[in-house]
Amino acid sequence: MTAVLEVSGLKTHFFTHAGVVKAVDGVDFAVSKGEVMGLVGESGSGKSITGFSILGLIDQPGRIVEGAIRFNGDNIANAPEDQLKSIRGNRISMIFQDPMMTLNPVLRIDTQMMEAILAHESLPKREAWERCRNALGLVGIPSPEERLRAYPHQLSGGMRQRVSIAIAFLNKPDLIIADEPTTALDVTIQAQIIFEAQKLTRQTGTAMIWITHDLAVVAGLADRISVMYAGRIVEQGQTDDVIDRPLHPYTVGLLGSVPTANNRGERLFQIEGMTPNMLALPSGCAFAPRCAFASDACKAPPPVEQVANRELRCYHPQAQAVVQ
């Protein structure tokens, strides 16, 4: 399989008054055609910034300081705005977290859908409209003609997120970046949205990066999982490997804190300590202060190593399977 997107050594830093925030600090991954990659991490780990970096949507005071983002072979890191504009929404589209906030409240759904087509292609409005109607039908919205005339506030949260997904697929992109698209929705709707997204990627062969903090969501959806901590990917591998046999202590902790049928009634596992202050990261492994296995070796940044079918940044891989 050929890689649609290849990110290597990506560093996106924010130059604030308080200091440099290394939100993304040396991230490498690749996504192949039709593949779904789960990018997992807690708030502030840099997963959303990674997504925005790919689209060139990093605002001041942040910028991509290093690294390459190869999309279909072309490096689009810090590419000219015109080139990025022709890619955004066309070859790479994005689904945002909060469907209440992302659709413009004063524009009708048809306006907001059709402009996504007309920004990249010149075709009669009638045809654009028909494509929008069909796209809404594909994501399971009943009576799409009527919904097209509606304003965002007239739709439910789940419905709005379906509209976002329909917009993302409108121009048959090569890659979709979904930034926590189900976080703001309730669990039933969440399952439906994941089902729709999965179905569409299978049908169209679109690659997808699914950004989330919820391992349970990506476990059933992603082909591969990348776990991010403090701006770096600490563990990356096939979903089954990572879920069944996590190696990094952080992944172990994350998996241990997911409530399951087996640990009913017991106290949930909790990762010690707090998310790191991004302005004052330790020089070595950023997870070391919270890690039960940390040693003197962890004072130096762990290199990426190939361990048991995956890339890992840890001196103390955990071998035992997590008791589920």
Add this chain to the structure above:
Amino acid sequence: MTVFVIRRLMQAIFVVFLMSVIVFFGVNVVGDPVYMLVSPDADQADIEAAIRRLGLDRPIWEQYFLFLKGALQGNLGDSFVFGEPALKLILHHMPATLELAFSALFLSIVLGIPLGLFSGLYPDNPVSKGIMAGSILGFSLPTFWVGLMLILLFAVELGWLPSTGRGDTASIFGIETSLATWDGIRHIFLPALNLSLLKISLAIRLTRAGVREAMGQDYVKYARAKGLSTSRIIFVHVMKNIMIPVVTVMGLEFGSLIGFSVVTETIFAWPGMGKLLIDAILQLDRPVVVAYLMIMVLFFVLINLVVDILYSILDPRVRLQDQGA
């Protein structure tokens, strides 16, 4: 929507009635117009005749009742000074004030919104900082002083523009207006600018605040992620959102433009309602003052109604709530 308009009209009638009570009784406790009207050497019989002629011998509640009865038939009383119906006097002076207010509104929109947009999009640009500093001056300098300075600079020193009167007028659609002739436009420019200065500043600040807020919203980032052009994002996505507060405030301020024109009209000798009001107050011409105030109340009520309707056109969320009402 219909229910909404009907309900608003009922409220409007109540407001107008209440204001008529306040205005009528308020004006009637100030001064005694009779002594302004009769000659200083008039004897008691002349004075009493004048009082009877003006209807001031009746109890005040009866005067109010007569006023109300007349008002419902479109008669707001006769001017003590001119002996003409007060309404006719005001209507005669109204076009001059309205054209001044509309010109000022026009100036504040075509100058204020683009300047505000620019300073909102490029807040760190030195030009933006200049615009913001200018808007502070626009807010804080008193209108009458700015008016005098404008006359001093453009009329006296530079001699570019005339400082008094309406100039030549011509009629468009049967309305006499200065805007129809070049001479008239030269005459209206300074007073309109003077009157609009405060509103320009207001429009700048409102637009800038709106743009700054909207640019940070997710829907703007999402629009960028869709690959839309910058002009489409600014003029469709951002503008449509910020027009909601701008239209509301500017619409409501239109009433105060007419009100503030009292000062500007006095300085530029603009023959409008404001100047008529000042003259009427000085001569204790009660019916004209009352009629002017009643018409202003009507104006404000109408403007509020129009703004509400415009608002619901701009903001679809308001429209939906109305249907439930």
